[in-house]
Amino acid sequence: MGLVLVLQGAYFHRNYSMSALAEVPVLTPVATSWAGKFAGLSRAQVLRLGLGVVALLAVVIIGVVMGRQAEWRVLYANLADKDGGAIVAQLTQMNVPYQHAPGGGAILVPADRVYDTRLRLASLGLPKGSVTGFELMDTNRFGMTQFQERLTFQRGLEGELTRSIQALSSVQSARVHLALPNQNGFFREQQKASASVLLGLHPGRTLDRAQLAGIIHLVASSVPEMSPSAVSVLDDTGKLLSNSPDGTAGAVDAQQLQYVQQLEQQYTRRILDILEPVVGRNNVRAQVTAEVDFSQTESTSESHKPNQSPEVAAIRSQQVSEAGAGAAGATPPSGVPGATTNQPPAQASAPINGASAPVSAGAGNGLAAGAKRESIINYEVDKTTRVVRGATGVVKRLSAAVVVNYQTNPEDKGKPVAKPLSDAQIEKMTALARESIGFSKDRGDSVNLMNAPFAVEKTTVTEVPFWREPDVQDLARSLAWPVGTLLLGALLLMGFVRPAMKSAGQTVAAGVSPAGGQLNALVADDTERALLPPPGKKGEPQPPTMHEMRLTDARQLAKDNPMAVASIVKSWVNGEASA
Secondary structure (H helix, E strand, C coil), X not given: CXXXXXXXXXXXXXXXXXXXXXXXXXXXXXCCCHHHHHHCCCHHHHHHHHHHHHHHHHHHHHHHHHHCCCXXXXXEECCCHHHHXXXXXXXXXXXXXXXXXXXXXXXXXXXXXXXXXXXXXXHCCCCCXXXXXXXXXXXXXXXXCHHHHHHHHHHHHHHHHHHHHHCCCCEEEEXXXXXXXCCCCCCCCCCCCEEEEEEEECCCCCCCHHHHHHHHHHHHHHCCCCCHHHEEEEECCCCECCECCCCCECCXXXXXXXXXXXXXXXXXXXXXXXXXXXXXXXXXXXXXXXXEECCCCEEEEEEECCCCCCCCCCEEEEEEXXXXXXXXXXXXXXXXXXXXXCCCCCCCCCCCCCCCCCCCCCHHHCCCCCCXXXXXXXXXXXXXXXXXXXXXXXXXXXXEEEEECCEEEECCXXXXXXXXXXXXXXXXXXXXXXXXXXXXXXXXXXXXXXXXXXXXXXXXXXXXXXXXXXXXXXXXXXXXXXXXXXXXXXXXXXXXXXXXXXXHHHHHHHCCCXXXXXXXXXXXXXXXXXXXXXXXXXXXXXXXXXXXXXXXXXXXXXXXXXXXXXHHHHHHHHHHHHC
């Protein structure tokens, strides 16, 4: 447009003076290097380009830093306010970045610095709320009294017991209190040690009787002269878990209930295992109720056997009594003196059961006339004593209820149809259920099997939008920083850097200086000139102005006779240069 304007001036105003033509900017070539491009920019364009480059570099640095930022991990959780404040202050001094978890329940640090930070804080004794054991004895200061030493030892022993109890999988927290009496020289007046244990269990965890007995014996064995009955164990709700002072177990009811539940679940599982292969999975439901007797019984019986023969029976005691007739009426001994005459009388053969045979006096029995002999024999009586103690947890009665779903059979068209089971099938399944639980008619067990269709609940599936799915949200969170950084960098590049570089390229392509750029802007601005007629009414065609007519003639001249136009411009430039 600048060339057209020059041609217009040269064609229609040849008689203009050189002073008037000197006001037209001169077309001068510029360098095509980057230095020339930047030199061709205006101050506003240079400032805009610099701000765009700086912002783009800042976005790139932020994206790299955020992309390489470490993952946050829990340093400590469930801290007391005092310990939390001390740890935060120490982290600030160590220049360790930290964050608070939502709700303030934990302190987070970068994942690669968790263990190093824990070790450094442990060397400083943080957190102080942690359990300390016999390491308290390492800090004995000079001048400690005997009471202080005994108290420090007791605190260390309590800490060691607390650590041991917290090592159990079901125990979340524990506190141990020991009552150690002072030792004196009088053994009879010596007091016994006692202990109290407070347990905090993990949610959903319980302690069985064996675990509870283990904790009690652990504490009792760690303290001299302490009996297990002197250890009291409580949970965090204040319920006594150990034996009460009167000797009754406080956790017996819970243990009995747990045993009954396990027994019922075992019988139920047996029924399901035997019927599911027949009717299919999820087509049978069973429930077993067990009546268990936990009473402890003890019976003693004594039985006597009938009298036995003398050869077998054992003699308890024997008494023999003899009496003679006197000197006057005594019968003198008769017979030939010797071994045969001096033989003792034969033993009486009186039966144990029945009447005894009479004993006649005579020469055969060796008694004189009028003599009397009495013999009393006591035999042992057979007796059997039997003591029977009944076992606890004996099943007194079982009741089982079983529900079987209708059998699904495909029809000719392939559509499944539910049909009830036949009586023979129900009888066979009932027999299987009875055998699986060990049915006993004498015990009063009962098994009831019913065939009924199961109710099918219609579940309405709520379609979650694609952008609300957890996987999509996690992916969006992970790509938020990279994509956001890329978009921001592209925006800065297209909004600041590219327009400035484009302006520099256009200036070099035009081959003009900044002054020539002003001439182009002036000619390209198609505004109304001075002394132009006012615009007519809207919609009416306007006649061409004098400026438009001259501009059209100059364009036509440049097209028809370019050599003449070039000669005119050359002579005009040379004349301006000479001037």
